[in-house]
Amino acid sequence: MSTIEPVTSVEEAEAPSEPTDLTRADLYLNRHISLLAFNERVLAQARDPGVPLLERLKFLCITSSNLDEFFETRVAGLKELQAYGAWQVDVDNRSPAETLRLITARAHELVVEQYRVLNEELLPALAHEQIHLIAPKRWTKAQRAWVRRHFEEEVSPLLSPIGLDPAHPFPRILNKSLNFILSLEGKDAFGRNSALAVLQAPRILPRVIAMPQEVAPKGHCFVLLSEIIRTHAEDLFPGMQVKGFYPFRLTRNSEMFVDEEEVDDLLRAMEGELSSRRYGDEVRLEVARECPTEMVELLLKQFELEHSDVYSVDGPVNLSRLMAMIDQVERPELKYPPFTPGLPRELVGASGSAMGNLFEVIRKGDVLLHQPFQSFMPVVEFLRQASQDPQVLAIRMTLYRTGADSAIVDLLRQAAIRGKEVTVVVELRARFDEEANISLATRLQEAGAHVVYGVVGYKTH
Numbered sequence: 105m106s107t108i109e110p111v112t113s114v115e116e117a118e119a120p121s122e123p124t125d126l127t128r129a130d131l132y133l134n135r136h137i138s139l140l141a142f143n144e145r146v147l148a149q150a151r152d153p154g155v156p157l158l159e160r161l162k163f164l165c166i167t168s169s170n171l172d173e174f175f176e177t178r179v180a181g182l183k184e185l186q187a188y189g190a191w192q193v194d195v196d197n198r199s200p201a202e203t204l205r206l207i208t209a210r211a212h213e214l215v216v217e218q219y220r221v222l223n224e225e226l227l228p229a230l231a232h233e234q235i236h237l238i239a240p241k242r243w244t245k246a247q248r249a250w251v252r253r254h255f256e257e258e259v260s261p262l263l264s265p266i267g268l269d270p271a272h273p274f275p276r277i278l279n280k281s282l283n284f285i286l287s288l289e290g291k292d293a294f295g296r297n298s299a300l301a302v303l304q305a306p307r308i309l310p311r312v313i314a315m316p317q318e319v320a321p322k323g324h325c326f327v328l329l330s331e332i333i334r335t336h337a338e339d340l341f342p343g344m345q346v347k348g349f350y351p352f353r354l355t356r357n358s359e360m361f362v363d364e365e366e367v368d369d370l371l372r373a374m375e376g377e378l379s380s381r382r383y384g385d386e387v388r389l390e391v392a393r394e395c396p397t398e399m400v401e402l403l404l405k406q407f408e409l410e411h412s413d414v415y416s417v418d419g420p421v422n423l424s425r426l427m428a429m430i431d432q433v434e435r436p437e438l439k440y441p442p443f444t445p446g447l448p449r450e451l452v453g454a455s456g457s458a459m460g461n462l463f464e465v466i467r468k469g470d471v472l473l474h475q476p477f478q479s480f481m482p483v484v485e486f487l488r489q490a491s492q493d494p495q496v497l498a499i500r501m502t503l504y505r506t507g508a509d510s511a512i513v514d515l516l517r518q519a520a521i522r523g524k525e526v527t528v529v530v531e532l533r534a535r536f537d538e539e540a541n542i543s544l545a546t547r548l549q550e551a552g553a554h555v556v557y558g559v560v561g562y563k564t565h
Contacts, residue, residue: 132196136178136203140210143170147214150221157233158430158438161226165430167218168423171211172280172355175388179207180357183387208412219418234323235433237426238315240335243327246319251327254313255336259329262306265340267298274406275302279356279384282311282422284333285399287348288341300402301341305329311425314432324433328420350395352403353421357384389414390421445479448472462486463493484511491519498525506544513544517551526553 124131149155149163185200194203227237243251266272267288277283282305291297305311313332315325330351337346386407391400393416400414420426430439450471451459459482465471473482490496499519506513520526530545545555 127197129197134194134196134198134203134206136174136182136207137210139174139178140207140214143167143174144214144217146170147218147221151225156438156440157226157229158433158435159440161230161426162430164218164221164226165424165427167214171214172424174211175355176279176358179204180385180387182207183385184357212415215415215417218423222419222423230429233435233438235429235435236320236323236325237312237429238325238327240331244319247315247325247327250315250319251332251335255332255339259309259332260336260339262309263303263333263340265301265303267292267341268300268302269298272298275304277304277354277407278307279358280353280422281305281307282330283352283354284330284337285350285352285395285403286337286341286346287399288344289347290344292341292343303333303337303340305333310428311420311422312428314428324429326429326432330420348396348399350399351392351421352395353390354386354407355388355390357387387413391416392421393418443476445475445477447479447482451482459485462489484515487512487515487519491515491522491524496524498527500527502529502531503544504531510544513547516548516553520548520552526551527556528553529556529558531558 146163147167150160150167152160155163182200182204186204198206230236238247265286266275268274284303284305286301286303288299288301309329311329312326313329315327319325334349337349338344386409389403389407389409391403391414395416400416403409404411404414447459448471450465450469451462459465462482462485471482473480487499487501490499496519499516501512501516503512516526516528526548528545528548530548532542532545545557548555
């Protein structure tokens with residue numbers, strides 16, 4: 105065994121000749137660029153051959169979803185500062201304009217790599233496993249017939265194409281919705297000769313559709329909604345020819361601003377802001393790679409965006425929708441093995457109900473829960489027992505996000521209905537869960553619970 109020699113002398117380090125300039129930008133990590141770097145690490149998981157194949161596809165989808173939120177919030181905020189002429193610099197000594205230039209360069213590189221990973225790595229690997237995202241040129245005769253029926257029965261009745269003319273201006277485009285701009289030739293049944301049209305894909309329609317087994321006997325076959333519509337676009341414009349069909353997607357500012365110190369009712373103010381989120385300021389335009397320059401210019405002018413805001417993509421304009429493929433493929437060997445969380449030692453083998461009387465367990469000593477490695481069920485069970493125990497007079501809890509069918513919320517409502525004093529802090533500003541939390545707060549109040557909307561000036565997690 106080695107021994108540690110005692111310290112016999114200490115040498116002082118030389119003092120720097122000049123004090124460090126703490127305003128130097130290279131000393132700091134820009135928080136926006138750091139978030140992009142995080143997404144690059146997520147994308148690295150999609151490239152890793154050691155990760156199960158369908159999990160790799162999931163990581164690609166997560167990268168896309170993360171980028172959406174990044175543009176909706178971070179980029180949107182910087183663009184607002186720039187529009188207001190703000191010159192304040194961040195801790196890394198960069199102005200909003202400088203930070204936006206860095207983000208633009210890095211984000212374009214990331215998007216290019218996303219689609220390279222999809223087209224060169226994931227789709228070939230999936231095809232090797234008999235999981236296919238089939239382009240129209242590869243459809244069999246039977247598949248074409250099925251696509252035709254699907255379009256006529258499930259898709260066409262929901263589509264409302266808009267020919268652009270003085271009586272039909274460019275429609276308002278919903279945030280992150282799938283849209284198509286088409287170039288047309290000829291005259292329609294009313295004698296109109298609109299050269300351009302816009303078609304919005306209803307959000308109720310799935311973007312990735314699984315073909316039935318009878319037309320896809322070998323493995324799993326999927327088709328994009330955009331390809332189904334593209335193939336039958338001329339059916340929507342009788343008497344006209346579709347010369348070009350180009351998917352595009354617009355990302356808008358989704359930040360919500362409510363001055364808590366000025367409003368009388370935070371919940372009502374948040375409800376008012378929610379309605380405007382779908383049509384916030386434009387921040388990013390995604391277009392299909394084949395979209396011609398003149399069409400891109402038209403869209404840029406319409407949305408008042410710069411060329412740097414355009415992302416031309418070699419594939420679906422929303423990669424996160426490919427998550428549907430993962431959900432519909434039952435191939436356990438291509439996914440991570442399911443994880444079953446355990447229970448703390450103090451709760452294993454308890455008598456009585458599933459975990460015994462948790463009040464008695466806690467009287468003997470504290471119980472530490474380590475999520476997600478240990479089950480959340482003891483929390484649910486503890487609340488269930490508390491809601492039914494006549495000796496429990498009051499329950500207090502903080503909620504930041506909950507699931508659509510939350511057992512916690514149901515138990516809090518039951519406790520309030522039974523006459524217990526239930527007080528819940530509900531954070532209305534949980535990003536992108538504001539609408540769900542407003543509904544949650546209303547449900548709790550209707551059951552008789554007291555609901556507090558956090559602390560003014562702070563977000564309560």
